[in-house]
Amino acid sequence: MATYKKRGSKKTSTSSVKSEVAQESTTAEVFETLDTTASKTEEWVVKYQNIILSSIGIVVIGVLGYLGYQNYILEPKAKEAISELNQAQYYFELAVNTVNSDSLYKRALNGGEGKYGFLDIIENYKGTTAAKLATYSAGMAYLNIKDYQNAINYLDQFTSEDVLLGALAKGAIGDALVQMNQLDKAYNYYVDASMINNNMYSTPKYLYKAAMLGAKLGKNSQALVYLKRIEKEFKESQEAGLVEVQIAILETLMK
Structure with a gap:
């Protein structure tokens, strides 16, 4: 029994040594692989470091360029544009309050006294708030001098987060289309x-215009819906005082 245990013990010792040798060999292989990989990575970095640094540089320059553009180009440009817009808007407001106003609307569009008009602002200050407002005002100026196609062109380009101005621009396109006798399109714009x-201003205003034009186009049922909505929801509006007679006329026609 003792001999058996001794032999077993010796066998175990030999196996352990072999296992340790195998583990050391495996560990050495792992480290060798890691060293080789690290070496290859270092070689790749060294080889392509100029490209890497150039790429980082491009990103940094891009960010700095954007910030510089915002701070040193766009913001001063926006302030300058507002200054120019004030003068053009002054002519526009004079025109609104003047009987023979075509010359003032044209000055608002084209500029005067060394200042830009709406068209110059749109061209030279693209991307600024002033240019957007100038686009709206240019469309309205063209509408007032009866240049309806240009009015549509500019008002159709106008975009704004101001929902009231957005509604007025759409409605003004409708007005221009009516003058051009494109009544179905005008109705849709209204x-x-x-x-x-x-709201209490633009909603009843264009519901009423849609109702009146709709009745002319034979859309009596829908026109009646619009008029009754004004009567019910916008009692304080200017249009509310006009709908009672129109409702009576349409209801008589539809009997």
Whole structure:
């Protein structure tokens, strides 16, 4: 029994040594692999470091360029644009309050006294708030001097987060289309304008225009819906005082 245990013990010792040798060999292989990989990585970095640094540089320059553009180009440009817009808007407001106003609207569009007009601001200050407002005002100026196609062109380009101005621009396109006798298109613009924002000014204004034009186009049922909505929801509006007679006329026609 003792001999058996001794032999077993010796066998175990030999096995352990072999296992340790195998583990050391495996560990050495792992470290060798890691060293080789690290070496290859270092070689790759060394080989392509100029490209890497150039790429980082491009990103940094891009960020700095954007910040510089915002702070040193766009912001001063925006302030300058507002200054120019004030003068053009001054001519526009004079025109609104003057009987023979075409010359003032044209000055608002084209500029005067060394100042830009709306068209110059749109061209030279693209991307600024002033240019957006100039686009709206240019469209309205063209509408007032009866240049309806240009009015549509500029008002159609106008975009704004101001929902009231957005509604007025849509409605003004409708007005221009009416003058050009494109009544179906005008009707659709009036409906769209009434839906942009629910408020006491633009909503009843364009519901009423849609109703009146709709009745002319034979859309009596829908026109009646618009008029009754004004009567019910916008009692304090200017249009509310006009709808009672129109409702009576349409109801008589539809009997």
